[in-house]
Amino acid sequence: MSTLETRGLTRRFGGLVAVNNVSFSLDRGEILGVIGPNGSGKTTFINLVSGVYLPSSGSIMFKGRDITSDAPHLRARAGIARTFQLIHPLQSLTVRENVMLGFLFSRGMRLRQARVEADTICGSLGLERLDRGVAEITMLETKKMEIARALANNPEILFLDEVMAGLNVDETREMVGLVQSVSRRHNIGVGVVEHVMSVIRDLTHRVIVLENGEIIAAGPYEEVSRNPRVIAAYLGGAA
Amino acid sequence: MAVKRSTILWAAVVAAAVVLILLWKPTVLVYGVQRAGLYAAVAIPMALVLGIVHIVNLAHGELMMVAAYLAYFVANRLLGLDPFVAMVPVALVMAAFGWLIYKATIKHALKAPELNQLILTFGLAIAFSQIANLAFTSQSFKLSLSYVSASATIGDVSFGVFDFVYVAVAVLLAVGLRLFLQRTRMGKAALAVGQNPRGAAIVGINVDRTYGIIFSIAVGLMGIVGSLFLTKQAIFPGVGGPYTMKSFCLVAMAGVGNIVGVLYCSLALGLSEAVINGIRGYAGWSNIVFFAIIIATILVRSYRERKR
Amino acid sequence: MRRPLSFLIPLLALAAAALLPLVSGPYPLAVARSVLTYMALAISWDMLLRSGQISFGIAGFFGLGAYAAALSVLRGGMSPILSILFAGVFAGAVALILGLVILRLRAVYFSITTLALAEIFRVIIQNWSDFTGGPEGLVLPKLIFNGESKSLYWLVLAAVVIACAASTMFEKSRIRLALSAIRNNEQSAAASGIGIFKYLLVAFVVSSFIQGIVGGIQLQGYGFASPDAVFDSNYTLLPLAMALLGGIHGTPGPVIGALLLGIAAEFLKLHIPYGHLVVYGIIIVLVILFMPQGLYGLLRSRRHAVAPVAENRVDAGAWGK
Ligand SMILES: Nc1ncnc2c1ncn2[C@@H]1O[C@H](COP(=O)(O)OP(=O)(O)OP(=O)(O)O)[C@@H](O)[C@H]1O
Ligand SMILES: [Mg+2]
Numbered sequence: 001m002s003t004l005e006t007r008g009l010t011r012r013f014g015g016l017v018a019v020n021n022v023s024f025s026l027d028r029g030e031i032l033g034v035i036g037p038n039g040s041g042k043t044t045f046i047n048l049v050s051g052v053y054l055p056s057s058g059s060i061m062f063k064g065r066d067i068t069s070d071a072p073h074l075r076a077r078a079g080i081a082r083t084f085q086l087i088h089p090l091q092s093l094t095v096r097e098n099v100m101l102g103f104l105f106s107r108g109m110r111l112r113q114a115r116v117e118a119d120t121i122c123g124s125l126g127l128e129r130l131d132r133g134v135a136e137i138t139m140l141e142t143k144k145m146e147i148a149r150a151l152a153n154n155p156e157i158l159f160l161d162e163v164m165a166g167l168n169v170d171e172t173r174e175m176v177g178l179v180q181s182v183s184r185r186h187n188i189g190v191g192v193v194e195h196v197m198s199v200i201r202d203l204t205h206r207v208i209v210l211e212n213g214e215i216i217a218a219g220p221y222e223e224v225s226r227n228p229r230v231i232a233a234y235l236g237g238a239a
Numbered sequence: 240m241a242v243k244r245s246t247i248l249w250a251a252v253v254a255a256a257v258v259l260i261l262l263w264k265p266t267v268l269v270y271g272v273q274r275a276g277l278y279a280a281v282a283i284p285m286a287l288v289l290g291i292v293h294i295v296n297l298a299h300g301e302l303m304m305v306a307a308y309l310a311y312f313v314a315n316r317l318l319g320l321d322p323f324v325a326m327v328p329v330a331l332v333m334a335a336f337g338w339l340i341y342k343a344t345i346k347h348a349l350k351a352p353e354l355n356q357l358i359l360t361f362g363l364a365i366a367f368s369q370i371a372n373l374a375f376t377s378q379s380f381k382l383s384l385s386y387v388s389a390s391a392t393i394g395d396v397s398f399g400v401f402d403f404v405y406v407a408v409a410v411l412l413a414v415g416l417r418l419f420l421q422r423t424r425m426g427k428a429a430l431a432v433g434q435n436p437r438g439a440a441i442v443g444i445n446v447d448r449t450y451g452i453i454f455s456i457a458v459g460l461m462g463i464v465g466s467l468f469l470t471k472q473a474i475f476p477g478v479g480g481p482y483t484m485k486s487f488c489l490v491a492m493a494g495v496g497n498i499v500g501v502l503y504c505s506l507a508l509g510l511s512e513a514v515i516n517g518i519r520g521y522a523g524w525s526n527i528v529f530f531a532i533i534i535a536t537i538l539v540r541s542y543r544e545r546k547r
Numbered sequence: 548m549r550r551p552l553s554f555l556i557p558l559l560a561l562a563a564a565a566l567l568p569l570v571s572g573p574y575p576l577a578v579a580r581s582v583l584t585y586m587a588l589a590i591s592w593d594m595l596l597r598s599g600q601i602s603f604g605i606a607g608f609f610g611l612g613a614y615a616a617a618l619s620v621l622r623g624g625m626s627p628i629l630s631i632l633f634a635g636v637f638a639g640a641v642a643l644i645l646g647l648v649i650l651r652l653r654a655v656y657f658s659i660t661t662l663a664l665a666e667i668f669r670v671i672i673q674n675w676s677d678f679t680g681g682p683e684g685l686v687l688p689k690l691i692f693n694g695e696s697k698s699l700y701w702l703v704l705a706a707v708v709i710a711c712a713a714s715t716m717f718e719k720s721r722i723r724l725a726l727s728a729i730r731n732n733e734q735s736a737a738a739s740g741i742g743i744f745k746y747l748l749v750a751f752v753v754s755s756f757i758q759g760i761v762g763g764i765q766l767q768g769y770g771f772a773s774p775d776a777v778f779d780s781n782y783t784l785l786p787l788a789m790a791l792l793g794g795i796h797g798t799p800g801p802v803i804g805a806l807l808l809g810i811a812a813e814f815l816k817l818h819i820p821y822g823h824l825v826v827y828g829i830i831i832v833l834v835i836l837f838m839p840q841g842l843y844g845l846l847r848s849r850r851h852a853v854a855p856v857a858e859n860r861v862d863a864g865a866w867g868k
Contacts, residue, residue, distance in 0.1 A: 052734055072737035082738055090731035092796070097724055104721050106740030111721060153740055295655045347836055353654055354601055355835050358791065361603070362831025365784055365824065373822025476822075480780075484666070487659050523674040530663040530670075537656055538648060 001064055002027045003189055004049070004080070004157045009058035011041075011048055011213075018044040020213035021058070026189045028156055031179070033200040033221065034193045036210030037233060042193045043085050045210070046159045050082045051075045063156070077106045081155035083146040085162045085193070089134040095145055096122070096130035102152025121148050125178060140171045144178070151182065158183075159191040164199050172196065176203050197225070209233070249503070256510060267517040268510070269398045275502075275509025276406030280464050282486035282501050283412045284457035290496035291433035291453045294345060294356050298363035299486055300479030302458055305367055306333050306465025307474045311380050314466070322382065322466045330462035337458025341451045349450070364483065371476035379475040387471045401471065408467060412460065413499050429453050433496065481526075488533035491540070508532060557711070560802075564704055568697040576700055580768070582809030583703045584761060588786035589793070589801035590710040591757035594717055595750045597796050599730035600650075601658045605786055607665030608638045608755040610777035612762025614672055617685045617772045622678075627691035631702075631763035638759020639752045646751045650744060669778040684773025691767040699768045706764050710757050714798040717750075726750060727796075781824065785812070788827040791834045794841025803843055 002025035011019040019041045026032050034042050047053045049060060051072035059068045067075055081102075090098055096118050103114035122130055125144045137145065143163050150158055160179065164172045176199055183190045194200050200207060200221055207224045209217040211233040217224050224230055260268045285299045296302075306329055314325030344363065348356045387401045420426040431439040432449045440446050472478070489508065493500030508529055515525040564583075568576055588605055595602050612634035619625040619633045649660050672679045679685070692698035717723055725746040728736035733743055766772050785808070786801070793804025808827070815823035834841065840848060 050738065052737075071742075072734070073740050073742050076738050076740040084735065084738075088732040088735050090728045090735055092727040092731055093724065097727075101724060101728055101736070101739035101741065104724060105742070149739060153738075295659075344832060344836060351835075351839070354599065355839060357601060357655055357658055358787075359832060359835040361787075362828050362835065364828070366828030366832060369822045369825035369828050371822075373819065373825055376821045481666075484659060484662055487655075488663070491656065491659075521674075524670065527667050527670040527674075530667050534649070534660055534663060537652065537660065 001061070003063060005061045006049065007059050007061070009045070009048055009060065010056050011044055011053055012056045017213050019048060019055075019210075022210075022213070022215055023058075024208055024215065024218075026157055026191055028187050028189045029183065030206065031183055031190045031192060031204045033204035033207035034191055034210065035195075035197075035200060035207060040210040041213035042210055043161055044213070046082055046161055046191070046193065049075075049159065050080055073105070076102070076153050079154065079156040080159075081150035081153045081157070082159040083143075083150055083161055083163055085165075087142060087146055089142060089145065091134045094131050094133055095127065095137060095141075098134065098145055099130070099148045099152050102149055102154070106153040118148070118152065121151055139166050140174070143167065143175060147178070147182065151186065155186075155188055157189045157191070159193070161193045162195065163192075164194055164196055172199060179203060201225075253507065253510075260510070260514065264517050265393075265396045266398050267513045270402075270516070271510035271513030272506065273399075273402035273405060273509070274513055275505040275507075276402065276404075276409045277468075278482075278485055278489060278509055279409035279502050279505035280405050280412060280467070281461075281482045282489040282505065283409065283416065283498055284460040284464070285486045286490045286493065286496070286498050286501050287416060287460075288454055288457045289490055290498070291429050292345070292349075292450045293433070294349070295353075295360065295487060296345075296457075297357065297360040297483055297487075298367055299461070300482035300484075301364045301367035302333070302337075302461045302479070303465040303468060303482060304371060304474065304476065304479035305336070306330075306462045307469045307472075307478070308371060308375065308380075309333070309462070310466040310469045311382070311474060312375075315382060315469075321384070322470045326463045326466035329466050330459045333462030333465070334455045334459030337455035337461075338451055340458070341454040345454060346447065346451070364480070368476045368479065375476070377475055377477075379473040379478075381473040382469060384470055404467060404470075408463070409502060409505070413502050416498055425449075425452065485529065488530070488537070492533060492536045494540075561708070564707075565701070568700050573696060576696055578810065578813045580696075580700045580703050581813070582805055583700075583707050584765060585785045585789060585809055586802060586805035587703070587706045587710040587761045588758060588782065589789040589805050590707075590714050590798060591754040591761075592786050593790045593795055593797070593801050594714055594757075595754040596790070597717070597723070597726040597730060598747050598750050600653075600747065600751075602661045602751075602754070603658050603783055603787075604661030604665045605758055606778050606780055606782035607661065607668045608642065608758035609762040609765070609782045610665070610672075610772075610774070611641060611668050612638045612759030613766040613772045613777040614679060614685075614762075615759065616763035616766045617687065618679065620687060621685060627767050631760060631767060634763025634766070635756045635760035638762065639756035642752045642755030643748065646748050650747045650751060665778060665780075665783070669774045672778075673774040680773075682774060684771060684776065687766070687770040690770045694768075694770070702764055702768070703761075706757070706761050709760065711798055711802070713753055713757065717753075718798065722746065722749065784824065784827055785809075788831050790841075792830055792841060794843030794845070794847075797843065800841050800843040804841070807842075 005025040007023050009019055009022040010017065022045060034045065036042055044053065048055050051070060051074075054069060059066060061067070062075070062078060062080060067078065070078070096115065099118040099122055100114040103109045103117045104111065109117065119130065122128070125148055127141060127144050127148060134142070134145075146163065147160070164175055167175060179190060179192070180203065182188065192200065192203055204221060207219065207221050208215050209224055209230050216233060217227045217230045257268060260271070281300070281303060285296060288294060288296055309332060310322050310325045310329045314320040314329055315322065340363070344359060348359045388399065389401050390397050391400045420430050428439070428444045429449050429452070431442075432444055432446050436446050439449075468474070489501050489504050492504040511532060512525045512529055515528050516522045567579055571579070588609065592602060592605055615637035616630040616634040619630040620627065625633060645664065649657060652660055673682050691702070717726070725736070725741050728739065728741055729743050729746060737743055762777065766777070786805075789804035789808045790801040791804065792808055793802065794800030808830070811826070812823065815826060838845060
C-alpha cells in the first residue's frame with residue numbers, strides 16, 4: 001500500500017464536476033507531476049487531499065488510515081503538507097514566524113525550539129534575514145518560505161501548487177534542484193503541479209494528466225508527452 | 240427542483256400556521272402580517288445595498304431614524320406636511336445625504352477588508368444616533384394623526400388597518416426594485432456590477448458611480464420608510480438600532496441579493512413574533528424568538544454552504 | 548536597548564496607577580475607575596479581534612457578569628469577591644457553550660450574532676422576573692469594601708492587571724502566532740497544523756471571562772443591576788472606540804486609547820450632557836478611514852509595516868468557513 005492513496009475521488013461545485021473519479025497513489029521519495037490545462041481540477045485535487053474541501057464521493061487513505069473526513073489541520077499534522085497556488089503568506093508575521101508555525105502546531109514544539117528549527121530549515125534552503133516581514137521579501141524568497149513552511153510540518157507527502165510560477169529561468173532551475181534535494185533528504189513524496197513542461201520533465205518520476213477533472217493519462221513524462229490525447233488536451237491547447 | 244420542493248414545503252408550513260392562528264386568535268394574524276410589512280420595508284433597501292455594493296451597512300436603521308426626524312421637524316413641524324406628503328422631499332434629501340455618505344466614507348473603505356467596513360458603518364451608526372441625541376436629547380417624539388387608528392371589523396373581530404400601509408409599501412418596494420433591476424439600463428448595469436464589478440468595469444460601466452447611485456437610492460428609500468415609520472411610532476435617537484439588526488438578519492435569511500425573499504422571511508418572522516406577543520404574559524419574549532430563529536437560520540445556512 | 552524599557556514602562560505605569568488613590572481627590576479617582584473599567588473591556592475585545600473576529604457583544608458578557616455576581620450574592624449567598632470570580636467563570640462558560648456553535652460563523656455573520664446575543668441576554672433577564680428581578684433590576688444590600696472608594700479603585704485596577712496579564716500571555720506565547728495566522732488566512736493557518744476552532748474558542752472564552760469579571764466588579768462597586776443599565780450599548784461602543792484609536796492587535800493600544808478617550812469623555816460629559824458620545828462615533832469613522840493602525844500602530848510603523856484592522860478579505864457571500 002502506498003503512503004497516500006485516493007479512490008474514486010470526486011468533487012462537484014453545483015453542476016460542475018471539478019474532480020472526477022480520481023484514483024492515484026504517491027509514495028515517499030517519489031516525485032509525481034500533476035499536469036493539465038487551466039481549470040482541469042489540479043488545485044481542487046490538492047484541496048481535497050489537504051482537506052480544504054470535502055469530497056462529494058470517494059476516499060483518501062494516508063498511511064493505511066482513512067482520512068477522508070479529517071479536518072485540514074489534522075492532515076497537516078499527520079504528514080500531508082502543501083503550498084498554495086495563490087500564495088497567501090501570513091503578512092502579520094515575520095518570515096521566521098511563518099516557518100515556525102508548523103514546528104509549533106504540527107509538531108508541538110515549544111517556541112524556543114521552534115525558532116531554532118525554523119532557522120535551521122531556512123538556512124538549508126538559503127533563506128536569510130528572517131526578521132523581515134513577508135511584504136519585504138522577493139518572489140524567490142517567498143516561494144522558498146512556502147516550502148520551508150510546508151517542511152516545518154515534517155511531512156511525508158508534500159504538494160507544490162505551481163511554486164515555479166513567477167520565477168525567472170535561473171530561479172526556476174534553483175527551485176528544481178531544491179525540490180529534488182528536499183525530497184531526497186527528507187524522503188518525502190512530492191506532488192508537483194506545474195505548467196512549465198521542462199520542470200515536469202526534469203523533476204518528476206511519473207506524471208498524471210487531468211482534463212475536466214479526470215485522469216486521462218499516467219506514466220513517465222516521455223511516455224505521457226507523446227500520448228495523443230494529452231497533446232490534444234494540453235500541449236495542443238497550450239500552444 | 241430542490242428549490243421547488245422546499246418552496247412547497249414552506250408554503251405548506253406557512254399555510255398550516257395561518258390556519259392554526261386563525262382558529263386561535265385571528266387578530267394575531269393581522270398584526271403578524273402588518274409587522275412583517277414593516278420589517279420587510281425596512282430590510283429591502285439593505286438587501287439592495289448588500290446585493291450590489293456588497294457592504295453591510297450597520298447604520299441602516301439609524302438612517303431610518305434620521306429620515307424620521309427629518310420628517311418630524313422639518314416637514315411636519317416647520318412646513319406642516321403630512322408624513323405621506325413629506326416622504327417625497329424627505330426621500331430626495333435622504334438620497335442626497337446617501338450620496339454624500341458614499342462619497343465621503345463608504346467609497347474609501349470598499350477596498351479595505353470587510354471588517355474595516357463593518358466597523359466604519361458601526362461608527363456611522365453611533366455618530367448618527369448621537370447627533371440626534373445631541374440635537375433633540377433622548378426625549379421621544381410622536382405625531383398624533385387621526386387616520387392611523389382606522390379600524391375594520393370582520394365578524395366579531397375588529398383590528399387596526401392602517402399598518403397594512405407597511406405591507407403595501409414593502410411589496411411595492413420589492414416589486415419596484417425588481418423591475419428597476421431587470422428592466423432599466425441603470426438597473427441592469429447595477430446588477431452586472433453586483434455580480435462582477437471587474438467584468439462590469441471592462442464593458443465600460445462606471446462601477447464607482449453605480450455603487451454611489453445604488454447606495455443613494457437605498458438611503459432615499461429609507462426616507463420613505465422613515466416618514467412612514469413616523470406616522471405611528473414614537474421616534475427617539477435609538478429607535479433605529481434594533482432595525483439594523485433585524486434587517487440584516489432578514490437579509491441573511493433570505494440570502495444575499497434575494498430581495499423578494501426578504502418578503503417571505505419577514506412574513507415568517509412577523510407571524511412568529513405576533514404569536515408570542517399574543518400569548519398572555521409572554522409578550523416580552525417576542526424579541527428573543529426573533530433572534531433565536533434568525534441565529535438558527537444563519538447557522539443552518541453557514542453549515543449548508545460548507546457542505547455544498 | 549528596547550528590552551529594559553519595554554519592561555520598565557508598564558511597571559512604572561502600574562505603580563503610578565496603584566499609587567493614584569493616595570494623592571488624588573474623590574472626583575479624579577472616580578474618573579480613573581471608569582477609565583480602568585473601559586480599559587479592561589477594550590483589552591478583552593482586542594484579544595478576540597486578533598483572530599479577525601469582531602465582537603459587538605461586549606455589553607452582553609459584561610451584563611451577564613453583573614447579573615451573575617448579583618444573583619450569586621442574593622440567591623447563592625456568595626461572598627463579594629467570590630461572586631466576582633463567579634461572574635467571570637459564568638460569562639466564560641456561556642461563551643464556551645455558545646462559542647461551540649457561533650464560532651463557525653465568520654465576519655459580519657459572527658459580529659451580528661454577538662450583537663443579537665447581547666440583546667437575547669437582556670431580554671431573558673428582563674422577562675425572567677421571578678429569578679432576575681425583571682426590568683426593575685436588583686439591589687445589593689451592601690457594597691463590597693463598604694463602598695470605600697480607594698479599595699474599589701484597586702479592585703478595578705486588579706481587573707486591568709488580569710486583562711493585561713492575559714493579553715500579554717497571548718502575545719508572548721504561541722497563541723499570538725496562532726491568532727495572527729488565523730486572522731491573515733485560515734487556509735494557510737490550517738495547513739500549518741493550527742486548530743483554528745480551538746484557538747478561536749480560547750480567545751472568545753478568555754475575553755468573555757474578562758468581560759464577566761469587569762461586569763461583576765461594576766456590580767459590586769455600584770450595588771445595582773438592571774437590564775438597561777448593565778446591557779447598555781456604551782459598554783460595547785466605548786471599549787471598541789478606545790481600542791481602535793489606541794491601536795489594535797496588542798496590549799498597549801487599548802491602554803493608550805482608553806486613557807485618552809476615557810479622560811476626554813469625562814470632560815465632554817461635563818460640557819455636553821447629551822450626545823457627547825458623538826465623538827466616539829466620529830473617532831471610529833476617522834480612525835478607520837485615515838489611521839486604521841491606531842496611535843500605537845503609528846508609533847510602531849516607523850519600524851514595522853502597517854497593519855490594517857484585518858488583512859484578509861472575506862467574500863461578500865461568505866457564510867462561514
Ligand atoms: N470553490 C469553488 N467553487 C466553484 N467552483 C470551483 C471552486 N474551486 C474550483 N472551482 C472550479 O473547478 C474547476 C477546477 O478548478 P481548479 O482550480 O482545480 O483548476 P486548476 O487545474 O488548478 O487550474 P489552473 O491551472 O488554472 O490553476 C474550475 O472550473 C473552477 O472554476
Ligand atoms: Mg490551480
